[in-house]
Amino acid sequence: MVSNAVLSQVEALREQLNHHNYLYHTLDQPEIADTEYDAIFQQLVRLEAEYPELVVAHSPSQRVGSVPLEGFQQVAHQLPMLSLDNAFSDADVIDFDQRVSALLDTSSSIQYACEPKIDGVAISLLYEQGQLVRAATRGDGLTGEDVTQNVRTIESVPLILRGTGFPEKLEVRGEVYISKSVFTDLNIQQVKKGDNPFANSRNAAAGSLRQLDSRLTANRRLTMYCYSVGLVEGGALPGGHFEILEQLQQWGFRINPLSKVVSGSRQCIAYYEQLGQKRADLNYDIDGIVFKVNGLDLQQQLGMRTRTPRWAVARKFPAEQGLTRLNAVEFQVGRTGAITPVARLEPVQVGGVTISNATLHNFDEIERLDVLIGDTVVIERAGDVIPKIVSVILDRRPENALPILQPETCPACGSDLEKSGSEVALRCVGGLICSAQRKESVRHFASRLAMDIDGLGEKLVGQLIEAGLVENPADLYDLEFDRLIDLERMAPLSANNLLQALNKSKLTSLQRFIYALGIQEVGEATATGLAHHFGDLQRLRIADEETLQAVPDIGPIVAEKVRHFFEQSKNNDVIDRLLESGVRWPDIAGSDQEKPLTGQTWVLTGTLVVSTRAELKRKLQSIGARVSGSVSSKTDCLVAGENAGSKLAKAQALNIKIIDEDELNRILTENKP
Ligand code: IVH
Numbered sequence: 001m002v003s004n005a006v007l008s009q010v011e012a013l014r015e016q017l018n019h020h021n022y023l024y025h026t027l028d029q030p031e032i033a034d035t036e037y038d039a040i041f042q043q044l045v046r047l048e049a050e051y052p053e054l055v056v057a058h059s060p061s062q063r064v065g066s067v068p069l070e071g072f073q074q075v076a077h078q079l080p081m082l083s084l085d086n087a088f089s090d091a092d093v094i095d096f097d098q099r100v101s102a103l104l105d106t107s108s109s110i111q112y113a114c115e116p117k118i119d120g121v122a123i124s125l126l127y128e129q130g131q132l133v134r135a136a137t138r139g140d141g142l143t144g145e146d147v148t149q150n151v152r153t154i155e156s157v158p159l160i161l162r163g164t165g166f167p168e169k170l171e172v173r174g175e176v177y178i179s180k181s182v183f184t185d186l187n188i189q190q191v192k193k194g195d196n197p198f199a200n201s202r203n204a205a206a207g208s209l210r211q212l213d214s215r216l217t218a219n220r221r222l223t224m225y226c227y228s229v230g231l232v233e234g235g236a237l238p239g240g241h242f243e244i245l246e247q248l249q250q251w252g253f254r255i256n257p258l259s260k261v262v263s264g265s266r267q268c269i270a271y272y273e274q275l276g277q278k279r280a281d282l283n284y285d286i287d288g289i290v291f292k293v294n295g296l297d298l299q300q301q302l303g304m305r306t307r308t309p310r311w312a313v314a315r316k317f318p319a320e321q322g323l324t325r326l327n328a329v330e331f332q333v334g335r336t337g338a339i340t341p342v343a344r345l346e347p348v349q350v351g352g353v354t355i356s357n358a359t360l361h362n363f364d365e366i367e368r369l370d371v372l373i374g375d376t377v378v379i380e381r382a383g384d385v386i387p388k389i390v391s392v393i394l395d396r397r398p399e400n401a402l403p404i405l406q407p408e409t410c411p412a413c414g415s416d417l418e419k420s421g422s423e424v425a426l427r428c429v430g431g432l433i434c435s436a437q438r439k440e441s442v443r444h445f446a447s448r449l450a451m452d453i454d455g456l457g458e459k460l461v462g463q464l465i466e467a468g469l470v471e472n473p474a475d476l477y478d479l480e481f482d483r484l485i486d487l488e489r490m491a492p493l494s495a496n497n498l499l500q501a502l503n504k505s506k507l508t509s510l511q512r513f514i515y516a517l518g519i520q521e522v523g524e525a526t527a528t529g530l531a532h533h534f535g536d537l538q539r540l541r542i543a544d545e546e547t548l549q550a551v552p553d554i555g556p557i558v559a560e561k562v563r564h565f566f567e568q569s570k571n572n573d574v575i576d577r578l579l580e581s582g583v584r585w586p587d588i589a590g591s592d593q594e595k596p597l598t599g600q601t602w603v604l605t606g607t608l609v610v611s612t613r614a615e616l617k618r619k620l621q622s623i624g625a626r627v628s629g630s631v632s633s634k635t636d637c638l639v640a641g642e643n644a645g646s647k648l649a650k651a652q653a654l655n656i657k658i659i660d661e662d663e664l665n666r667i668l669t670e671n672k673p
Helices: 004-026 034-050 090-104 180-192 201-209 214-218 241-250 264-281 296-302 363-369 435-446 458-466 492-505 510-516 524-534 537-541 545-549 556-567 569-580 613-622 646-653 661-670
Strands: 074-076 111-118 121-128 131-137 143-145 169-177 223-233 260-263 286-293 312-316 320-333 339-350 353-359 376-381 388-392 601-605 626-628 637-640 657-659
Touching: 004 034, 090 264, 090 286, 090 296, 090 312, 111 241, 111 264, 121 201, 121 223, 169 201, 180 201, 201 214, 223 241, 241 296, 260 264, 264 286, 286 296, 296 613, 320 435, 339 363, 339 376, 353 376, 353 388, 363 388, 435 458, 510 524, 510 537, 524 537, 537 556, 537 569, 545 556, 556 569, 601 613, 601 646, 613 626, 613 661, 637 646, 637 661, 646 657, 657 661
Parallel strands: 601 626, 601 637, 637 657
Antiparallel strands: 074 143, 111 260, 111 286, 121 131, 121 169, 131 143, 169 223, 286 312, 320 339, 320 376, 339 353, 376 388
C-alpha cells in the first residue's frame, strides 16, 4: 500500500515539474537552473521506481519513449487538415485581401492574424478531459499516422492541460520542428556515428517523428509551436484566432511570440518585411508568413476550397538562388507521354539543400532561356517546388558549349513524338506500348492521394514493369507471391507486405479511384467534383460532354478529355478488370444525383436574420446545392438578406433569380432531406 504522504509527495513533484516545464518550454522564462530541475526530476523517478503503481501516462517522467512499434496506425482526421494557398508578391497579398473583402461584402479593413510559417511538420494533438490521448501527422490531410508515442517525448507538448475551462475534447494543431542550433548539433552527432547528415531541419524533424522507436525520438529534441485548433466539443473557445492562441498558451501550449493582429493588407505587408529582416536571427527555419482572417465568424463565412481555406494565405519568402553548371539534359516521359527536359547539374548547395537536377519544363522554355549545355546557370529553389533554371550567365559561356537538341523519337520506346494543337508539350504517341508511360501511370495509380498502395514506390514499379509483371494498373491486383519473390531484392516479407497493401487499397473512395485513373486534366479537385456530381462510376462513364460541363468548375477542355478517356476500349477494359478484382468504394451517401438542388449554384448575401449564413449554407448543401461566395453567370439563385450590396446588383444585371430569406426557408422546409 502506498501511503498518502508518498502519494501527495509524488503529486507535488509532478506539479512542480509541470510548472517549470511550462515556464521553460512554453513561455521561455525559466525560473530555476537546469540542475535544480534535474534534481526534482530524479526525486520523482526514484519514487516512481519504488512505487511503480503510481506511474501514470501523463507523469513528466514518461517522456523518454517506450517499446518500439511495428508500424503506425492510420488516423482519420475528423476535420481535414488543410494546407495554404501561396502568395509570392505584395500584389498577391493585396489580391487576397480584396478577395476576402469582396466575399464578405465589406469595405472596412479586415483584421488579420500574422504568424511566421515554420518549415517543419504539421501535427494534430487530441486532448480528452485535458489529457493528451492521440497525436497524428497530417498525412494527406484526411488520414494521417498515429505518432502519439513519439509526440509524448516532446517536452513542449503538454501531457495534461493546465488550469481550467478547456473543452471536453480539444484538438490542437501546430508545427513540430527542430531548432537551428539543435539541428547543427544533431548533424554533428550523425556524422560521428557514421550516419548520413540530414539535408535540412525539416527532413530531420519528419524523420524523427516517424521513428518506430520513440526512445530515438526522445533524443532528437523536437519542439513545437501551436497555430490553430481543429475539433472542439463540450466547451467553447474565444471568437478570434489570436485570442484562441492566447487561451491555448494559458492551457500550456507553446505559441509563437511573434504572432500579431494587424489591420488590412498594408500592415500585413509591413509585418512580412519586418519578419524578413529578422529571419536569419530566428532559431528556426521559416519559409514565409501566414495571414489569417482573425474573426472566426468571418472564417466560417469565407469557408474553404478542396484543400485550402479562403480565409488564409501564405506569403512565401523569395526563392533562394545558386549558380552552377549545366552538365547535360535528359528527357523524361510523363504519364500522358509529355516529354520534359530535365537539367543535370553540377551539384550545388542552395538554401541548405544539395541540388543536382532542375526542370526545364519544355522546349519553348529552353529557347526562351537561350541555354546551352556547359553554360553557367542561375537556379532557384522555393520550398518544396522542383528547382528550376531561371537564367543563363552569358559572359561565362564556354567555347565548346553545345545546343540542346530535341529528341526525334521517344527516349523510352522509340515511338514518334507529336505536338498537338496549341499545346507546348511534345508527346510520345506510344501510349501503353511506352514503358515510361506505363510506369508513370502505374506510379500515379499507386500514389498516396490516389489508391495509396503502401510501399509501391517508383523503384518497385520500375522493377515490375521491366520484369513484365505489370503493364497497367489492373495487373497490380493479379500479382502473385511466387512471381514477386523472383524479383531482385524482394524478400518474402516485403512480397507479403506488398500483397497486403494491394488488398487493403481495394477499398477506396470514388474520388480517389477517378483520380487514380490518371485522366488528363483531372486532378484531385476535379476528381472530387466528378465523384460528388455523378455519385456513381457508371453514370460518369456514359456522360457526354454537355452533361460533364454541368459539373461545377468543368469546362469544355476537361469535359472533352474525360469523355475521350472513357471512349477508349483499352481504358474500359482496365476499369472492368479493376472492378472485377474487388476494387470498390462505399456509396456516396445520398449522392448529389438524387437531391432537389443538384447541379445548382447558390449565393448568400446581405444580413440574414433568422439563421446564420453557415447554417443556411449547410442546409443548402444538404439538398444538393453548391454554395459559392460570388455571383457569376453560372449562379442559379441569389439569396439576398437585408442591406445586400454589390452581389445583389450583379445578380440583377445578370438576370439571376433572387429570393429573400423567408422564401429560402420555405424552400428548405419543403425539401428537407
Ligand atoms: S495554418 C488552414 N499556420 O504550413 C491552415 N500553417 O501549407 C492550416 N505551417 O500544413 C495551416 N506554420 O504544416 C498554419 N503558422 C502557421 C504555420 C503553418 C507552418 C505549415 C503547416 C501547414 C502548411 C500549409
